[in-house]
Amino acid sequence: MSIGTHFSYAVTVFLMVAGLFIVIARGNLIKKLVGLAIFQTSVYLLYIVPGKLIGGTAPILDDRFKLYSNPLPHVLILTAIVVGVATLALGLALAVRIREAYDTIEEDDILARDVDDCGADRQGK
Amino acid sequence: MSIALHLPALQVVIPLVSAPLAVLVRRADAAFLIVTAASWAAFATAIALWLGTGDGATISYAIGNWQPPWGIEYRVDRLSSFVLLIVSGMAAITLPYSRTSIEREIPHEQHYLFYAMFALCLTGLLGITITGDAFNIFVFLEISSLSSYVLIALGRDRRALMASYQYLVMGTIGATFIVIGIGLLYLMTGTLNLADMAGRLAQVGGTRPVLAALAFLTVGISLKLALYPLHQWLANAYTYAPSAVSAFLAATATKVSIYVLIRFYYSVFGESLVFEKLPLPEIMLLLSLAAMFAASAVAIFQHDLKRLFAYSSVAQIGYITLGLSFDSVTGLTASIVHLFNHAVTKGALFLLIGGAVAAVGGATLSRLSGLARVMPLTSFGIVLGGLSLIGVPGTAGFISKWYLILAALEKGQWWLAIAIVASSLLAVAYVWRFVEVAYFREPSADLATRREAPLGLLVPAWILVSTTLYFGLETSVTVGSAANAAAMLLGIGK
Known part of the structure; x- marks a missing residue:
């Protein structure tokens, strides 16, 4: 079992971990979303790669084709891509609204202002 | 074909259709009536399904008449009908409440969108519960999650936006973990139908991908159900969301996630695998x-x-x-x-x-x-x-x-x-x-x-x-x- 024979899995896992790392390590809301998108994309590979056989075609019933690739993962991932796009769009829309409300998209600054807001609440303004 | 045979499909389709209708009418009153009527219809359907499973029967419904395990199967048993009852019942009670409550919390011109999002959230939660297909769980999970992010962001306080953003990040990580788990299970069994998967898992039981799938699913679902210490998103989300949304999500969203966990543990993996191979x-x-x-x-x-x-x-x-x-x-x-x-x-x-x-x-x-x-x-x-x-x-x-x-x-x-x-x-x-x-x-x-x-x-x-x-x-x-x-x-x- 070497990297060579499992190249696609190595790429998948690298993207997965890199994406998740960006989400956790970056404080910028847009960069976090980029990380999230990379993380989701790695899963597309996880599904697609095992479904593809080298030299395989779509399952067409004909004498000329002997080797078929499984089309189901493609269909599933088409759905997952739609979900990913929707999530990214919603996340970006929220980031725009957050910038309008807080005038920053750095998580630390926003949380500091939230703490101020909570302090103001507590005094019962 | 009588209508009773199609109850499992109607359970999801009625709220699903009410969402675009609410957007099309563009008027708060009409949208309210449509979505409330849909939620009551869903509640009535859930009661009928619950009564139908009273003797321990399992209702199986093949969507589009594509027979399982190839097509998507809706499967109602005692547990899922009970959870359907909780979810649709809570929606049926929260919606009339929301009419008065959102007057003060959400600008009037956005009311019809609120009802549309509520209907989608209800659709997603009911769909997760009723479906017998692993990938379908993920799709419905995202329908309910995306709409609940929007619902939370509708809160008056600006902190609602940040709460919604954090929930979006955590929720998406959770959902992606769930897809990874489902993907690994699909690789090992070649099927997405939960009942079929359970049968085939017996042959590949303790192999490493299956255990990895179990781990990914456990962590992903635990994020969604706010199992300590994966609960960070929950406090802000419930605090700053509009009142009706807090009530509905607190009563249903985490509960449905627990249902998914129970379903995967007991109906798919089987307790011998979950409780003996790993220190779960x-x-x-x-x-x-x-x-x-x-x-x-x-x-x-x-x-x-x-x-x-x-x-x-x-x-x-x-x-x-x-x-x-x-x-x-x-x-x-x-x-x-x-x-x-x-x-x-x-x-x-x-x-x-x-x-x-x-x-x-x-x-x-x-x-x-x-x-x-x-x-x-x-x-x-x-x-x-x-x-x-x-x-x-x-x-x-x-x-x-x-x-x-x-x-x-x-x-x-x-x-x-x-x-x-x-x-x-x-x-x-x-x-x-x-x-x-x-x-x-x-x-x-x-x-x-x-x-x-x-x-x-x-x-x-x-x-x-x-x-x-x-x-x-x-x-x-x-x-x-x-x-x-x-x-x-x-x-x-x-």
């Missing part, structure tokens, strides 16, 4: 105990009533997962009963707090001092709900605690029974904070001018409060269904 019961037990104590302790020190009860939710979810960790019929029964009892109790509490927020303008404890003089019905309802959280006899919460303690004693773990009672004392402390503020302080001059919440808010909330009391005394429906479902789940696993 021990991990579950420790995290549940941490939730029961740490989250309850944090709840005591909150300054905002909504946030206080949000942390209490994390603690109560701890009781549910504690029941799972016993791996016995009694433990599972306790979990499923508490699923229902906590949904009703927390729904009632958040609806009542919504009434207080509408009248007072905020839920910080300092503003609520002397609330009982001004809003006696709301305050008394919150106290009754609090008693159910504590588990006082005569309330629904007592029934769940009773079965939990029975399950602990059955295993000979008397110290766990003591821990359950001790953590209930923490619940006494946080409920007492409200009692002290509301009953033993003078209302401020400003508060004294306010009135009791309008009937549109009080009636739905009190329906739930009385449900809490009713199911504390009459348990044949809740415990009966839960015991049936538990026996059925463990019967399959063995």
Whole structure:
């Protein structure tokens, strides 16, 4: 079992971990979303790669084709891509609204202002 | 073909269709009528399905007549019909409430969008529960999650935006973990149908990809159900969301995730794999105990009533997962009963707090001092709900605690029974904070001018409060269904 024979899995896992790392390590809301998108994309590979056989075609019933690739993962991932796009769009829309409300998209600054807001609440303004 | 045969499809399709209709009519009143009618129809469908599975029957429905395991199957059994009942029932009660409550919280021109999002959220939650297809679970999960992010972001406070963003990040990580788990299972079994998958898993049982799938699914679903310490998103989301949304999500979203966890553990992996190959019961037990104590302790020190009860939710979810960790019929029964009892109790509490927020303008404890003089019905309802959280006899919460303690004693773990009672004392402390503020302080001059919440808010909330009391005394429906479902789940696993 070497990297060579499992190249696609190595790429998948690298993207997965890199994406998740960006989400956790970056404080910028847009960069976090980029990380999230990379993380989701790695899963597309996880599904697609095992479904593809080298030299395989779509399952067409004909004498000329002997080797078929499984089309189901493609269909599933088409759905997952739609979900990913929707999530990214919603996340970006929220980031725009957050910038309008807080005038920053750095998580630390926003949380500091939230703490101020909570302090103001507590005094019962 | 009679309509009764298509009930499983209608359960999801009716709320699904009502969402675009609500957007098309573009008027708040019409959208309200459409979505409320759809939620009541969904509730009626859920009751019919629940009655249909009374004798332990399983209703299987092939979507588009594509036979399972190739097509998508909708599968209703005792457990899923019970959860469908909870979700659609809560929607049917929360929607009439939301009409009065969102007047103050959301600009009028956005009301029709609120109803559309609510309908989509309901669709997603019902879909997760009813479907028998692993990938379909993910799709419905994202439908409900995306719409709940929008619903939370509709809150008045700017912190609602950040709460929604954090929930989006955490929720998407959770959902992606779930897809990874499902992907690994699909690689190993070549099927997405849950029942078919369970049969095929027997051959590849303890292999590493299957164990990895189990781990990914457990972590992903635990993020969604806010298992301690993966609950960070929950407190802000419940605190800053509009009142009706807090109530609906608190009562249903985490419960449906627990349902998914139970479904994967017992119906797909089977208990021998889940509870013997991996130290999951021990991990579950420790995290549940941490939730029961740490989250309850944090709840005591909150300054905002909504946030206080949000942390209490994390603690109560701890009781549910504690029941799972016993791996016995009694433990599972306790979990499923508490699923229902906590949904009703927390729904009632958040609806009542919504009434207080509408009248007072905020839920910080300092503003609520002397609330009982001004809003006696709301305050008394919150106290009754609090008693159910504590588990006082005569309330629904007592029934769940009773079965939990029975399950602990059955295993000979008397110290766990003591821990359950001790953590209930923490619940006494946080409920007492409200009692002290509301009953033993003078209302401020400003508060004294306010009135009791309008009937549109009080009636739905009190329906739930009385449900809490009713199911504390009459348990044949809740415990009966839960015991049936538990026996059925463990019967399959063995």
